[in-house]
Amino acid sequence: MMNNDNKTHSVFSASDIDQLPQRYRAEFINSLSGFKSGNLVGTQDHQGHQNLCIVSSVVHIGAHPPLLGMIMRPHTVQRDTLENIKSTGVFTLNNILPNMTQAAHQTSARYAPGISEFVEVGLTPQPSTAVSAPYVAESTIKLSLQVQDIQLLSINQTELVIGQIVEVILPDQSIDKSGYVDIEGCGSIAVSGLVSYHATQRLARYPYAKVDAPVKNVLQRSHANDT
Numbered sequence: 001m002m003n004n005d006n007k008t009h010s011v012f013s014a015s016d017i018d019q020l021p022q023r024y025r026a027e028f029i030n031s032l033s034g035f036k037s038g039n040l041v042g043t044q045d046h047q048g049h050q051n052l053c054i055v056s057s058v059v060h061i062g063a064h065p066p067l068l069g070m071i072m073r074p075h076t077v078q079r080d081t082l083e084n085i086k087s088t089g090v091f092t093l094n095n096i097l098p099n100m101t102q103a104a105h106q107t108s109a110r111y112a113p114g115i116s117e118f119v120e121v122g123l124t125p126q127p128s129t130a131v132s133a134p135y136v137a138e139s140t141i142k143l144s145l146q147v148q149d150i151q152l153l154s155i156n157q158t159e160l161v162i163g164q165i166v167e168v169i170l171p172d173q174s175i176d177k178s179g180y181v182d183i184e185g186c187g188s189i190a191v192s193g194l195v196s197y198h199a200t201q202r203l204a205r206y207p208y209a210k211v212d213a214p215v216k217n218v219l220q221r222s223h224a225n226d227t
Helices: 014-019 022-032 080-088 098-106 117-121 218-226
Strands: 039-044 050-055 058-063 066-072 090-095 142-152 159-169 190-192 196-198
Touching: 014 022, 039 080, 050 080, 050 117, 066 142, 080 090, 080 142, 080 159, 090 159, 098 117, 098 196
Parallel strands: none
Antiparallel strands: 039 050, 039 090, 058 066, 066 159, 090 142, 142 159, 190 196
């Protein structure tokens, strides 16, 4: 690692990054991609054992059909969530509220197979009418998904799970006339790095961008109308 001349910035070369201690490197690199959505993945095996784990790698894949993807870590150790997803072909995604962060974080601990993280961390399973995987009752946004594809990424042996949304549960008032979902109003938190959780504050909202139209902050206009 080198500092530049004015000593205000650190510069890491590829060699510097490669030589960082494993846990330090994992936290450092995970932090660089910025704020990510925090989600709890609910699964259940064929024997009825329920599993819950936190992920911060969920991304939008497409809207028609409605697809979401998430990266799962290399299958070098027992990973009940990934095994359940591969076995049953279904899972749920549930948002995390500020008062759930401690419990959600604890789901990342390596509990023995067959042990329910729901029970261990004090969260409540809620049946889905669409899939054989549990929701988190305390969450305000709940999605059921059916697996459409799982791709092994040869570069680092992580696995990309792509699921199609087959059920959505969320508060009526969180959806506006354009279809926009106010995830901040639903209490969703964000994650940075591996261990840091954040509340959000919306700064602006803009209409669909066009080359011949000026950009206006819709959020400011909405606030003006409120007054």
